[in-house]
Amino acid sequence: MTRSRYLAQRVLFTVATVLIALTVNFFIFRAAPGDPTTALALRPNATPAYLQTLRHEYGLDQSVLTQYLKYLGQLAQGHLGVSTANHELVTTNLKTDVLNTLPMVMLGTLLALLAGLVVGVALAWLRHTRVEGPGLLAVLVTYAAPTQWIGLIMLVLFAGVLPSGGIHDAFLINPSFSDKAIDQLRHMILPAAALGLSIFGQYAFVVRAAMLDVLGEDFMLTARAKGMNVRRQLLRHGLRNALLPIASLTALLLGTVVGGAILVETVFSYPGIGLATAQAVAQRDYPMLQGAFLVLTISVVLCNLFVDVLAPKLDPRVAA
Amino acid sequence: MSTAAAPPVSARACALRLRDLHVTFNPPDRSPVTAVDGVDLDVRPGERFALVGESGCGKTTTALAAMGLLPHGAEVTGDIRIGGHAVTERNDVGWARHRWTDVAMVFQGAMNSLNPVQPIGRQIVEPMRIHEGVDRKQATRRAHELLELVGIPARRAGAFPHELSGGMRQRTAIAMALACNPRLLVADEPTTALDTMVQAQIFALLVRLTQELEFALLLVTHDLPAVMHFCERAAVMYAGRVVETASVAELYAHPRHPYTRRLFEASPSLDRTGEIRSIPGAPPRLDRPMVGCRFAARCDRAIDRCRVDDPRLETVGEAHEAACWRAREQEPSA
Amino acid sequence: MPDVDTTAIATVGLGVGPDEAQDAGDVEPGTGRRLLSVLRKRPGAIVGALGLTAITLIAVLAPVLAPYDIHEQSGAVYAHPSSAHLLGLSDQGIDVVSQLMWACRISLLVGFAAAVVSIVIGGAVGIVAGYFGGRVDLVLALITDYFIVVPALPVLIVAAAVWGPSLPHIIIILGLLLWTTPARLIRAQTKSLRERTYVRRARSLGAGHLHVILRHVVPHTAPLLIANAILAVSAAIFAETALSFLGLGDASQVSLGVLIENAYNHGAATVNAWWVLYPPGILVMVIVMCATLVGLAVEDVLNPRSRHVPVGWRLLMARRIPLRGEDPAEDPAAELEEERG
Numbered sequence: 001m002t003r004s005r006y007l008a009q010r011v012l013f014t015v016a017t018v019l020i021a022l023t024v025n026f027f028i029f030r031a032a033p034g035d036p037t038t039a040l041a042l043r044p045n046a047t048p049a050y051l052q053t054l055r056h057e058y059g060l061d062q063s064v065l066t067q068y069l070k071y072l073g074q075l076a077q078g079h080l081g082v083s084t085a086n087h088e089l090v091t092t093n094l095k096t097d098v099l100n101t102l103p104m105v106m107l108g109t110l111l112a113l114l115a116g117l118v119v120g121v122a123l124a125w126l127r128h129t130r131v132e133g134p135g136l137l138a139v140l141v142t143y144a145a146p147t148q149w150i151g152l153i154m155l156v157l158f159a160g161v162l163p164s165g166g167i168h169d170a171f172l173i174n175p176s177f178s179d180k181a182i183d184q185l186r187h188m189i190l191p192a193a194a195l196g197l198s199i200f201g202q203y204a205f206v207v208r209a210a211m212l213d214v215l216g217e218d219f220m221l222t223a224r225a226k227g228m229n230v231r232r233q234l235l236r237h238g239l240r241n242a243l244l245p246i247a248s249l250t251a252l253l254l255g256t257v258v259g260g261a262i263l264v265e266t267v268f269s270y271p272g273i274g275l276a277t278a279q280a281v282a283q284r285d286y287p288m289l290q291g292a293f294l295v296l297t298i299s300v301v302l303c304n305l306f307v308d309v310l311a312p313k314l315d316p317r318v319a320a
Numbered sequence: 321m322s323t324a325a326a327p328p329v330s331a332r333a334c335a336l337r338l339r340d341l342h343v344t345f346n347p348p349d350r351s352p353v354t355a356v357d358g359v360d361l362d363v364r365p366g367e368r369f370a371l372v373g374e375s376g377c378g379k380t381t382t383a384l385a386a387m388g389l390l391p392h393g394a395e396v397t398g399d400i401r402i403g404g405h406a407v408t409e410r411n412d413v414g415w416a417r418h419r420w421t422d423v424a425m426v427f428q429g430a431m432n433s434l435n436p437v438q439p440i441g442r443q444i445v446e447p448m449r450i451h452e453g454v455d456r457k458q459a460t461r462r463a464h465e466l467l468e469l470v471g472i473p474a475r476r477a478g479a480f481p482h483e484l485s486g487g488m489r490q491r492t493a494i495a496m497a498l499a500c501n502p503r504l505l506v507a508d509e510p511t512t513a514l515d516t517m518v519q520a521q522i523f524a525l526l527v528r529l530t531q532e533l534e535f536a537l538l539l540v541t542h543d544l545p546a547v548m549h550f551c552e553r554a555a556v557m558y559a560g561r562v563v564e565t566a567s568v569a570e571l572y573a574h575p576r577h578p579y580t581r582r583l584f585e586a587s588p589s590l591d592r593t594g595e596i597r598s599i600p601g602a603p604p605r606l607d608r609p610m611v612g613c614r615f616a617a618r619c620d621r622a623i624d625r626c627r628v629d630d631p632r633l634e635t636v637g638e639a640h641e642a643a644c645w646r647a648r649e650q651e652p653s654a
Numbered sequence: 655m656p657d658v659d660t661t662a663i664a665t666v667g668l669g670v671g672p673d674e675a676q677d678a679g680d681v682e683p684g685t686g687r688r689l690l691s692v693l694r695k696r697p698g699a700i701v702g703a704l705g706l707t708a709i710t711l712i713a714v715l716a717p718v719l720a721p722y723d724i725h726e727q728s729g730a731v732y733a734h735p736s737s738a739h740l741l742g743l744s745d746q747g748i749d750v751v752s753q754l755m756w757a758c759r760i761s762l763l764v765g766f767a768a769a770v771v772s773i774v775i776g777g778a779v780g781i782v783a784g785y786f787g788g789r790v791d792l793v794l795a796l797i798t799d800y801f802i803v804v805p806a807l808p809v810l811i812v813a814a815a816v817w818g819p820s821l822p823h824i825i826i827i828l829g830l831l832l833w834t835t836p837a838r839l840i841r842a843q844t845k846s847l848r849e850r851t852y853v854r855r856a857r858s859l860g861a862g863h864l865h866v867i868l869r870h871v872v873p874h875t876a877p878l879l880i881a882n883a884i885l886a887v888s889a890a891i892f893a894e895t896a897l898s899f900l901g902l903g904d905a906s907q908v909s910l911g912v913l914i915e916n917a918y919n920h921g922a923a924t925v926n927a928w929w930v931l932y933p934p935g936i937l938v939m940v941i942v943m944c945a946t947l948v949g950l951a952v953e954d955v956l957n958p959r960s961r962h963v964p965v966g967w968r969l970l971m972a973r974r975i976p977l978r979g980e981d982p983a984e985d986p987a988a989e990l991e992e993e994r995g
Contacts, residue, residue, distance in 0.1 A: 013799075020800045028812055128393075144942035146892060148899040149914050149935030156923045156931065218432035222493075225389055225427075226447045227419030230412060241437055252802070259807030263896055267918065277808065278900050281815045289812060296808045304803060315437055316480045 003312055010308040014301055021297045026071050029290055030064065080294070081287035085280070090291035093276065098295065100167055101272030104188045105261050108195035113250065115200050120207025121234055124215060143201025147260045151194040151267035163187045165269040191268040195260045199253065206249045210242035217241070244314040251307035254300045334401065335504040335536035336363040336386055336423070341398035343381050343390060351607045355381045357560035359398075360633065363504060368530055368537040370547040370568070372583070373557035376603060380428070382557070383506050383540045387423050388415035403503050420447045424497035426490070428509040433493055434481040440492045441467070441477030447499045466495040470525060487518035494525065498533065505530075508540045519543075523550045544587040548572060556580045559603050559614040562633060566640040576642035578619045613645070621646055702947030706884070709941060713758040722749035724756050724908065732927045742929040745920040750929055753908060754937060760909040761891045761938070764825055768890035769883040771829025773836050777879065780840030785848055791841075798834045806831050807896055814902040821904040824897060828890045836882050843875045881952035888945030895938055910934045 055061050062070070074081075080090035123135050142150075155164050163169065169183050214220065215238055223237040258274075265274035273292055280289035311318045343356035356378040363369045371379045384390050386400065388410060400407045402422045407414065427433035435443055444463040448454050454462070464474035470491040481489055490510060497505055507526065511519040527550050530537050539551055547554050548568055555565040556579065564577040572590070575581040582599045584590050601618040604610060613619070616626040625645050633641045636648055712719060722728045727747035728739070735742040741750035783794040813827045847870055891910070897903055898911030899918070913934035917923070922930040 016796070017800055017803055021804065024804075029816055140943050140946065141939065144888075144939040144946065146895045146899075146911075146914060146935055146938050148896065148918070149938070152914065152918050152923065152931065153935070156926070159923070218427060219435045221389060222425075222427060222433045222496075223435070224412070225387055225419055225425050226450065227416040227421070228446070228450050229416065232450075237435055237438075241435065255803075255805035255807075258805040259896065262807055262811070263899060266900060277811060281811055282901060284815075286816075289815065293808050293812050297804055300805050301803055317436055317482050 006312070006318070007309060010305060014305040014308075017301050018298055021294070021301065022072065022075065023068075025290060025294050025297070026068055029286055030067075080291035083280075083285055083288045085283045085285040085288060090287050093288060094273065094291050094295055097271065097273040097276045097292075100270070101261060101265070101274060104192050104265075104270060104272060105195065105257060107188060108192035108260075108264075109199065109257055111192065111196035112200040112203050115196070116203025116207050117239070117246075119200075119204040121211055121239060123204065123208045124211035124238075125230075125234060127212065127215075139201050139204045141201075142197055143205065145198065147194070147198040148263040148267055150198050151191070151264050154190055154194050155267060158190060162190050164190060167271050187270070191264045191270045194267065195257070195264045198260050198264070199257055202253055202256065203250070206253070207242065207246055210245040210249075211238055213245075214238050214241045241315075244311055244318070247307050247310060247314055251304045254303050258296050258300060333365060333404065334362050335365045335367075335403060336361065336538060337399070337401040338362075338382070338386065339399035339401075341382065341385060341400065342396070343378070343385050344395040345391075346393060346395065353607045355560055355606060356385065357606075359557070359560075359562050361555060361562065361565075363536050363538050364553075365503065366530065366534050366536055367553060368527065368539065368551040370539045370541060370551040370554040371557060372541060372544060372547055372554055374542060374603065377557040378560040378606075379540045379557045380508055383425075383508050383538065386506060386538070387419060387425055388412075389425075420497075420502065421451050421500045422502055423504045423506060424500065424502040426493045426497050426505065426507040426510045428512055434489060434496075436481055439478045439480055440484070440496075444477075444492070444496045444499050447496070451500050463495075463499070466498055467492070469498075469529070470495045486514050487521065490514065490518075490522055491525065494522075494529070498529065498535075501533070502535055504536045504538060506538045506540070509542075510539075511541075511543070511546075519546070526550065544583060545589045548590060556583065559610075560606055561614060561643065563615065563644070564640075564642040565633070566637070566642075570637065570640050574637065574640070576636045576640065576647040577615075577644045578621050578646075579615045580642075613643075696947075696951045698947040699951035702944040702951075705940060705944035706948060709758060709937075709944070710762060712755055713762045716752075716755040716759045720749075720752035720755045722752040724748055724752050732922070732925050732930070735929050741933060742927065744930055745916060745922065745927075750933065753913065754910075754933055757908050757910045757913050757934065758937065758941075760821075760907045761894060761911070761941075762887070764821065764828070764894045764909065765887035765891040765941075766883075767825040768828035768832060769886035771826060772832035772886050772890075773879055773883055775829060776833035776836030776838075777840050777875075779833065780837040781844050783837070784841035784844030787845070794837070794841075798837060801831065801834050806893070810893060810897055811900060811902060814897055819897070819902045819904055821907055824894060824902075824904065825890075828893055831893075832886050832889060836879065836886070839878050839882060840875050843878060847874055877952070881949050884945050884952070885949035888942040888949070891938060892942055910938050914938075 078091060083090050083093055119139060123132060126132050126135065163186055167184060167187050172179065172183060175183065220233065220237060223233045261272065262274035262277050265272045266278045269275065273295065277289065277292040280292060338359055338361040341356055341359040342354065345353045345355060359382055371382060373379050381390065385396050390396060396410065402418050407418060434440065441460065441463050444466055445459040448459040448462060464477060467474050467477060472488060472491055484492065511522050514522065523546055526537060541547060551568055553567050554571055555562045556577065557563065558579050564571065564580045571580060572584065575584060585597045586599055599618060604614055604617065612627040612629060613631050616622040619626065623645065629645065631643045631645050633643045636642045728749050729743045729747050731743065731745060731747045733739065733743040739749050744750055744753060779794055783791040809831060810827055814824060817823050894903065894909060895911030895914055898909055899915045903909060903912050917931045917934065
């Protein structure tokens, strides 16, 4: 398979997945039992006339196919509807949320990935030693703890030390840029740490598994025979060869990162897309929920595409 | 085929000298396996020496032990001298001083012994940078020379292993092994998985290189015809022991150990009797204590003593040693 | 020309390296004996199995064992642990030990039921795809792929929010998200079994498809299914706690997830009631750990070639990750590719 053909295949797969996601996103909200307008009305005793207006307003009096095509058309123009909770455009809401979430999630993922790399490589290297059992057990503990519970414990432990909710201190008076940045970072630390800790375990296992696989390869014996030190053997030859499986699995794990972000943001009241999702559920704000779901799904799919595109760089045997 | 009987060499001058080498593996939940059980070996500077035997006889283990490459947990005892220096510090740090600068290795199956994500040029450059501290430019120039030397155009230095044929990969592995001018090159079954034509080319290349660059070659193989054609001396291994050592001409003409004789008979192109006979029976299990000669159970010339007393290597001719109670007797007429 | 898919690089499970996998491959069939040999070689698996058994027993016997009624106040709100109440009382003055026992019951019920649903769906899809192959296989593979890429928790949230949060709904949705890995494993097994001669012989003798499948494929895949079910149970329990935390659990049932949610929302942290804060999370952790230890150990031995990373189970996803050197024919897309030449 040539490289261009490989890339074309991956892009095609991504497009197909996005299309499925769009369709699912449309229909899943119409699979609700009963009339969706009762949910939209947000009041139990709405008059039939009001319901009729709502139905018309949301286009629910048209056929499903018309609605579906209209939905696709609107999506193409970047319309995700209007939030029923705060009557802002869903896109406007989501933009703020995503911008809040991204740095926090990236910080958490980065921490988890770094820790996972170090611990994973170490555990693979220390296989069949006395450190292995306790090490694996420790990783398994973080892996098995529910994310929201990790957050809860951190909340208890660090409540006085670090800000435990929100994204900035509302009482800062005329903060300088650096004060503001430090304040935001401080608000980010707990949610990022909780998220990082909750996903660290799986990264460590992924790295260890990929490394164990590589360490058994003949070229690792060559590396040893060449007389290089252990660090160089492990990193330049071992880890370098394990990068592709690590990267593909990391991309796949983004689904759990997304799930973790929803929980962590809820625990720490961090106003990102996760909290927005949780609140949309609580407020029955379907347009918002639909938009958030779409953004989350598509970003995971796109990240997977990114790794697929990156893959030939990580391992030239891909698409050679 | 060389017929020159090499003069005896002092321990100091040997490219590789093993004395009473024992290697024991301790697999979990199983009894220990003594894969190498008291091997003595001398590889002289610049000579092409072969280590021959059936698979599982301990020849690869011996070769790996000579570079300290056995898995952690393998118990290695005995005296190992490389280029006259005894290797006393048997850990990765101690071995790192000898690896690639004194002894380099070409592994079985070139398919997997090269790093798949590194261009071949870089893999040749790497040991030079580690051991000799040459700058990248110089190292790259030398890598290109080495590639040309083994018959790969230098412009292919940027290629990845999977872009090369099996033969090219093994040539790359050889070029890589020669990067730091080792005194000894250990080649473990360097031609498995290659077709016959390519096998011959690789052997010819190795011979040419030993002559041009004057390093010693320790060839580990079960390919007897190749040994006869390309090597000067050989040691025959059986069940973790060396049972016979001599120049290849002497071995071929006057094998003193019945196992050596049977090996030749089992080899189609070398057999003189005209009928190819495989050796009946199987080698003994190495995880059990053994009494007497290890070959006795399969030997058609075994006498009572063979089943009780363990024969050790003894000089039976000029630069010819064998471990057989009946080695000094006349050969049976074939 | 090697054709390495992005995912076509081997990954190994929690406990196996190449050496052990080889050992496992040597083990003769005979499921019972194999399972025993697993347990003997892995102390972790024994501990996990004992732990799971104990917790399951406690959950089953909760009506008998629970010292107090969990619907009635039996003391002061947030009363400290005492000899009468080993883990104190909750925000409503309910005995925490009793609450935990009943919550285990609900959580395990969700876990086991979701696992059953996932195996029924996955088993059906896997057997159909593996046995009939071809285009059916390809379509099913594409659907599986979508389910694997899509982030699980948002799907769960949306489905629970739209469909209404009730225990049966949650079970079905969890099962719908968990079926991909069983489907993949069973597909591979079915495929290899189909190739074996005795199945072919049975077919040529006029046995119907269903008979062939039931007679030969199901018994052979059962051990793997069990291993997967154990992992699926823990995954479902894990996911249920997340849903409950977001207020999407069944309000009428107290599960471990609901207990964590209560601890968060009813101020257990403020009064520093550790006996309310820690136990439910620790219990979930113990269940997931035990299940992971057992499930992976069993799977390693039964199916050394399809070792997969346990991450997949954490929040209900696992992708097709063929092992290096795995038969490319295992991949329906690759197969089609070959047919086209």
